[in-house]
Amino acid sequence: MALVLTEEQSMLRDSARGLISDKAPVSHLRSLRDSKDPTGFSKELWHSFAEMGFAGLLVPEEFGGSGLGFMEAGVVMEEIGRTLMPSPFLATSVVAASALNRGGNAAQKSEYLPKISNGSLLATLAVDEGAKHRPLQTNLQAVRAGNGFKLSGAKALVVDGHVADLFIAAARTSGSAGEREGLTLFLVNPQAKGVSIERTIMVDAHNAARIELANVEVNADSVLGEVDQGAALLDGVLDIGRGAVAAEMVGLSEEVFNRTVEHLKNRKQFGKLIGEFQALQHRAAELYVDIEITRAATMKALQALDTDVAKAASSVAVAKARAGTTATRAVQEGVQMHGGMGMTDQFDIGFFMKRARVCEELFGDANYHTEQLARARGY
Amino acid sequence: MSVTENVDLEQFRNETRAWLEANCPPEMRKPATSDADVFWGGRNTKFASEPQRIWFERMRDKGWTVPDWPREYGGGGLSAAEHKVLRAEMAKIGARPPLSSFGIWMLGPALLKYGNDAQKKEHLPKIAAGLIRWCQGYSEPNAGSDLASLQTRAESDGDDFVITGSKIWTSYANYADWIFCLVRTDSAAKKHDGISFILFDMTSKGVTTKPILLISGYSPFCETFFDGVRVPKSHVVGTVNRGWDVAKYLLQHERAMISGMGERGVGRPLGQIAADSVGSDAQGKLDDSMLRGRIASFDVDEAALAACAERAVDLAKAGQAHPAFSSAMKYYGTELNKRRYEILMSAGGVDALEWESERSRQGARPRAWLRTKANSIEGGTTEVMLGIVAKRILDLPGA
Numbered sequence: 001m002a003l004v005l006t007e008e009q010s011m012l013r014d015s016a017r018g019l020i021s022d023k024a025p026v027s028h029l030r031s032l033r034d035s036k037d038p039t040g041f042s043k044e045l046w047h048s049f050a051e052m053g054f055a056g057l058l059v060p061e062e063f064g065g066s067g068l069g070f071m072e073a074g075v076v077m078e079e080i081g082r083t084l085m086p087s088p089f090l091a092t093s094v095v096a097a098s099a100l101n102r103g104g105n106a107a108q109k110s111e112y113l114p115k116i117s118n119g120s121l122l123a124t125l126a127v128d129e130g131a132k133h134r135p136l137q138t139n140l141q142a143v144r145a146g147n148g149f150k151l152s153g154a155k156a157l158v159v160d161g162h163v164a165d166l167f168i169a170a171a172r173t174s175g176s177a178g179e180r181e182g183l184t185l186f187l188v189n190p191q192a193k194g195v196s197i198e199r200t201i202m203v204d205a206h207n208a209a210r211i212e213l214a215n216v217e218v219n220a221d222s223v224l225g226e227v228d229q230g231a232a233l234l235d236g237v238l239d240i241g242r243g244a245v246a247a248e249m250v251g252l253s254e255e256v257f258n259r260t261v262e263h264l265k266n267r268k269q270f271g272k273l274i275g276e277f278q279a280l281q282h283r284a285a286e287l288y289v290d291i292e293i294t295r296a297a298t299m300k301a302l303q304a305l306d307t308d309v310a311k312a313a314s315s316v317a318v319a320k321a322r323a324g325t326t327a328t329r330a331v332q333e334g335v336q337m338h339g340g341m342g343m344t345d346q347f348d349i350g351f352f353m354k355r356a357r358v359c360e361e362l363f364g365d366a367n368y369h370t371e372q373l374a375r376a377r378g379y
Numbered sequence: 380m381s382v383t384e385n386v387d388l389e390q391f392r393n394e395t396r397a398w399l400e401a402n403c404p405p406e407m408r409k410p411a412t413s414d415a416d417v418f419w420g421g422r423n424t425k426f427a428s429e430p431q432r433i434w435f436e437r438m439r440d441k442g443w444t445v446p447d448w449p450r451e452y453g454g455g456g457l458s459a460a461e462h463k464v465l466r467a468e469m470a471k472i473g474a475r476p477p478l479s480s481f482g483i484w485m486l487g488p489a490l491l492k493y494g495n496d497a498q499k500k501e502h503l504p505k506i507a508a509g510l511i512r513w514c515q516g517y518s519e520p521n522a523g524s525d526l527a528s529l530q531t532r533a534e535s536d537g538d539d540f541v542i543t544g545s546k547i548w549t550s551y552a553n554y555a556d557w558i559f560c561l562v563r564t565d566s567a568a569k570k571h572d573g574i575s576f577i578l579f580d581m582t583s584k585g586v587t588t589k590p591i592l593l594i595s596g597y598s599p600f601c602e603t604f605f606d607g608v609r610v611p612k613s614h615v616v617g618t619v620n621r622g623w624d625v626a627k628y629l630l631q632h633e634r635a636m637i638s639g640m641g642e643r644g645v646g647r648p649l650g651q652i653a654a655d656s657v658g659s660d661a662q663g664k665l666d667d668s669m670l671r672g673r674i675a676s677f678d679v680d681e682a683a684l685a686a687c688a689e690r691a692v693d694l695a696k697a698g699q700a701h702p703a704f705s706s707a708m709k710y711y712g713t714e715l716n717k718r719r720y721e722i723l724m725s726a727g728g729v730d731a732l733e734w735e736s737e738r739s740r741q742g743a744r745p746r747a748w749l750r751t752k753a754n755s756i757e758g759g760t761t762e763v764m765l766g767i768v769a770k771r772i773l774d775l776p777g778a
């Protein structure tokens with residue numbers, strides 16, 4: 001498989017870009033933020049996404065989806081990154097759909113996947129509990145009770161948590177925090193008794209929530225995958241999410257970079273275009289190379305996920321680590337090279353900086369993934 | 380790619396794997412540790428070992444010293460996809476390149492594009508068979524980063540040019556049989572327009588070389604002097620006074636080659652090499668957490684660069700590559716290689732400081748470390764590469 005887009009993937013990119021740049025430029029995010037929109041995204045746009053087959057992009061055709069792969073999901077995520085469009089695509093169509101498709105039994109798949117495909121169900125993975133992404137530290141307790149379980153604990157950074165129709169929560173059925181053994185994924189109804197949800201307004205004006213579960217009762221059918229053996233399923237689903245967020249960060253980085261280079265070609269100071277100054281030229285060139293390398297690493301990771309999710313961990317770690325450092329560098333250079341204008345809220349560049357910071361934390365930052373690579377290589 | 384192409388490629392992969400397994404001597408599956416492990420070919424060459432000879436001859440007979448060159452010039456005639464498979468299968472068993480040569484990396488691609496029929500038939504098969512070793516006459520004492528200001532003169536005299544001047548940083552000129560050289564054939568023209576690309580025998584009357592001792596204690600480069608060297612005009616590649624086109628095309632290949640120095644993913648992970656000298660804690664983690672972090676960051680960047688190199692090949696194949704992208708790769712690959720050796724020196728500690736001893740293989744590590752400092756200078760400095768990216772790819776304004 002070549003690390004270039006196929007003709008079909010290029011067409012998918014063009015249609016995603018057409019819709020997103022037309023209906024959801026950065027001003028779309030700005031107006032959702034300024035109006036304190038209760039949903040946090042456009043339902044109308046989400047229906048368009050479903051109609052175009054994006055909502056069920058990863059869902060097999062037998063469940064009403066498009067049956068495409070992670071490379072294609074990455075193509076859409078990259079376009080989302082270019083305009084920072086708030087969308088349930090990441091939480092519902094990439095992460096939750098993958099969790100259900102990979103871990104679900106026949107009944108669970110046929111109940112939820114068609115609804116994800118037609119855009120009528122929003123779902124999200126609830127994994128993080130502390131300030132940093134540490135999936136094995138999961139401590140939400142799931143205790144057997146009658147025919148089912150009782151869940152107690154708290155989750156943070158649950159993307160789309162306040163609008164989701166379904167939580168997929170990582171919980172501990174045995175063992176203790178830090179252990180791989182004893183993790184189980186549960187399907188939880190946000191309306192269930194004992195669930196409390198606090199929408200957290202985040203720096204990037206994208207959806208997130210903290211949720212608390214107090215003796216929430218779920219039945220045995222709510223287990224996704226196998227009891228105590230959820231770590232492998234969770235690893236795979238998280239790697240899929242990481243690959244997707246890396247792709248979003250590539251789109252974000254490139255957009256900031258393009259805007260910055262345009263600025264260098266138009267802004268005059270000291271009687272010259274500032275792009276004539278070698279100090280800025282070299283910084284721009286270094287950033288360009290960083291982005292190209294990160295793009296290749298991200299494509300490599302998405303390709304590895306398409307080949308075998310279980311063997312993609314190292315490629316994904318490389319991509320997410322690189323995407324984090326590259327996007328961080330891109331937005332910092334973007335603001336710096338735009339000068340004072342870059343610091344104003346009126347100017348869009350700050351939105352990219354804020355989103356990059358959130359993407360960096362989502363599913364593990366560059367330090368986390370660099371550490372994972374070191375462990376995988378045995379030193 | 381069609382289904383039949385895929386099937387053919389899988390068959391090629393299986394055949395290649397089996398052939399390499401049967402034909403690559405075990406000694407040639409270990410990383411090269413010194414210059415003697417590298418076979419450069421040429422008139423005066425000797426093989427360092429019997430396995431080196433066997434491996435070279437078997438690969439030569441298959442055309443796999445230059446797998447993607449046409450068969451008529453001694454190449455393997457492989458498609459880009461097959462060549463990628465061969466490289467991957469060789470990397471999998473750690474097989475060394477059977478022949479290293481500036482003829483393969485630099486002159487060959489330029490001759491394939493700009494050479495006439497006679498030149499291709501004369502020179503390419505001898506490169507493929509390792510019979511002639513080439514060197515590159517580009518830089519001059521007063522023409523480094525500003526290469527196009529070179530002053531070595533070639534004056535017309537009947538059917539010949541008479542060449543006078545000097546070159547510097549001529550890699551292995553003292554071992555080379557022939558040189559590909561940039562000379563000024565029109566001193567009145569603008570600096571880029573009066574240059575020709577010419578080939579001649581290093582045993583010609585008037586050629587002398589003098590090795591330059593480097594900080595590594597080695598002399599891989601020479602000063603090369605031309606005093607009235609007579610060269611037939613038929614040895615000009617491409618058009619007279621249009622040599623800069625050839626030079627630039629060749630530089631892209633040179634930069635691609637040098638950038639490859641940063642992505643030696645095969646062999647033991649850097650972290651494990653470091654563990655030999657630094658030690659590990661009870662959990663198996665390197666016993667120097669800051670060094671461990673630096674190595675891990677390096678590994679991330681190295682793996683990402685390898686993906687980018689792979690993508691660059693795929694883009695070229697798809698006709699989507701930017702011609703100046705090799706400058707981007709050259710900049711990053713060489714800076715990364717310098718990082719690798721800074722890490723190796725730090726990991727090696729006192730052991731990496733020995734300059735002369737059997738134990739240190741005559742100071743192999745510190746000498747290699749010092750050698751890498753040239754990577755971001757030779758073939759165009761990092762600063763020149765960034766300038767090319769800024770102007771040719773990003774289209775930023777200015778000279």
